[in-house]
Amino acid sequence: MLKKQNILSPKPWRKTKRALTRKKWRQEHPKQNKQEVEAAVSHQLAIADAHPRHERCKYFGEGLL
Secondary structure, eight states, X not given: OTGGGTOOOSSOOHHHHHHHHHHHHHHHOTTOXXXXXXXXXXXXXXXXXXXXXXOOOSSTTOOOO
């Protein structure tokens, strides 16, 4: 039901996010070939999924504080 209306669920799988992004990109850029679309979608999803990671512990067994 959500896919038909182009709405992502709160916890979508990567495959679902990629398919929806690809569909939107093709609607906005109809004359691009398949390789260009895949490159743009991969780049767009990589930016969207990026988030800061915690720093590595200096010593083994050191807990996060």
